[in-house]
Amino acid sequence: MTDSSETFRPAVIIPAYSRPGALRRLLASINRAHYSDQRVHLIISMDGGADAKVVDFARAFEFAGGTVEVIERTERLGLRKHILWCGDQAEKYGSVIVLEDDLMVDPWFYHYASHALAAYGNEHTIAGVALYAPRYNDYAHLPFEPLQNGRSAYLMQVPCSWGQAWTADQWRNFRAWYAKSEDDVVDRDGTVPDEVSSWPASSWKKYFASYLSATGRYFVYPYQSYTTNCADPGGTHLPRGADLHQVRLGDPWREFKVPDFPTLAEHRVVYDVFMEPRVQVDFAALSIPPGSVAVDFYAIKPVSLLRDGDYCLTTRNVKAALATFPLTFRPLEMNIYAQADLATDGPVRFCRSDQLYDREPLLGRLRAKYRLKWYFQPGPTSGLSLIMFGIASLLRRLRNLLPW
Numbered sequence: 001m002t003d004s005s006e007t008f009r010p011a012v013i014i015p016a017y018s019r020p021g022a023l024r025r026l027l028a029s030i031n032r033a034h035y036s037d038q039r040v041h042l043i044i045s046m047d048g049g050a051d052a053k054v055v056d057f058a059r060a061f062e063f064a065g066g067t068v069e070v071i072e073r074t075e076r077l078g079l080r081k082h083i084l085w086c087g088d089q090a091e092k093y094g095s096v097i098v099l100e101d102d103l104m105v106d107p108w109f110y111h112y113a114s115h116a117l118a119a120y121g122n123e124h125t126i127a128g129v130a131l132y133a134p135r136y137n138d139y140a141h142l143p144f145e146p147l148q149n150g151r152s153a154y155l156m157q158v159p160c161s162w163g164q165a166w167t168a169d170q171w172r173n174f175r176a177w178y179a180k181s182e183d184d185v186v187d188r189d190g191t192v193p194d195e196v197s198s199w200p201a202s203s204w205k206k207y208f209a210s211y212l213s214a215t216g217r218y219f220v221y222p223y224q225s226y227t228t229n230c231a232d233p234g235g236t237h238l239p240r241g242a243d244l245h246q247v248r249l250g251d252p253w254r255e256f257k258v259p260d261f262p263t264l265a266e267h268r269v270v271y272d273v274f275m276e277p278r279v280q281v282d283f284a285a286l287s288i289p290p291g292s293v294a295v296d297f298y299a300i301k302p303v304s305l306l307r308d309g310d311y312c313l314t315t316r317n318v319k320a321a322l323a324t325f326p327l328t329f330r331p332l333e334m335n336i337y338a339q340a341d342l343a344t345d346g347p348v349r350f351c352r353s354d355q356l357y358d359r360e361p362l363l364g365r366l367r368a369k370y371r372l373k374w375y376f377q378p379g380p381t382s383g384l385s386l387i388m389f390g391i392a393s394l395l396r397r398l399r400n401l402l403p404w
Contacts, residue, residue, distance in 0.1 A: 020053035040066035131163030133225035152259035163227030
């Protein structure tokens with residue numbers, strides 16, 4: 001593999017504003033990281049009106065791995081414009097790593113990012129490199145587990161905001177699309193999850209999600225996470241904080257192993273904008289041509305989108321199924337590979353797309369959702385637990401409709 005240290009030396013940029021404790025923790029983890037003989041340029045960019053302690057920590061920080069540039073703004077950019085500015089620095093430095101202040105990094109984050117940028121920096125289909133390995137599907141409010149491919153990364157049509165890297169070309173392509181898009185482009189998209197459309201205008205990530213969907217591009221995701229998200233209180237989108245997105249990091253004392261990245265043609269583990277697998281389903285026995293099956297394990301895709309194809313693989317209730325599969329094996333796509341007795345009434349249904357309900361019966365939909373939740377998080381199956389699950393689902397939908 002090409003020596004990435006000779007190919008990309010990304011600048012590291014931290015947008016900061018109001019969380020001094022979070023910034024202090026991130027900077028400490030950055031100082032514990034490895035940079036070999038590279039002199040890395042670190043930029044701490046503080047938005048206008050930043051907390052005085054944030055300013056003090058930034059000014060006092062001594063970076064063991066290179067040089068520090070502290071930017072103190074007088075005007076408030078807001079989160080979206082601030083991240084866009086961070087990405088724009090890729091033009092100046094050739095590539096950037098952006099770390100929001102509520103992250104903590106693995107000691108080998110810089111090496112991994114440099115190698116990933118070297119492996120995929122010239123691939124037109126790749127729009128960025130993620131340093132974070134997700135274990136939760138925010139759109140379905142359920143866990144996420146990628147299929148293991150025996151290599152160091154897989155592809156997903158989901159932007160990463162918890163540690164990401166871009167080359168100048170990757171960012172330039174996004175900026176060109178963004179410049180031609182109107183503010184309501186995500187709301188009119190129709191091909192991104194409802195959760196994405198409901199994100200506030202301050203989110204840069206919602207626009208990048210629409211960009212990936214519109215252009216057929218992907219982020220490269222690691223199996224081993226090189227960042228974790230602490231989601232400290234005081235953030236723009238999670239003001240009260242959360243620990244839902246904490247993920248496992250590796251042994252900090254381990255030696256670095258050069259990642260084994262598949263070429264673009266070798267990538268078989270690929271997920272779409274809904275975090276659904278692009279399963280290469282073999283339905284030859286049913287005379288179904290490959291590529292004509294829409295996958296909807298999480299049951300969150302709009303019915304109109306599922307009907308763009310002839311067939312659907314879903315956990316929804318359907319009018320009539322051609323075949324069914326169990327919901328037993330992990331990850332989700334392994335339930336299709338296992339291909340248990342197709343005569344059983346399994347919770348994964350394979351059907352013609354015209355057999356989907358326009359409006360799935362409420363009780364049936366609730367039971368299907370509960371069964372999916374139970375698959376991920378086994379628990380009691382009493383009638384009371386089903387009612388409580390229904391109330392929680394209703395409250396979540398109401399929350400997404402309200403402006404907070």
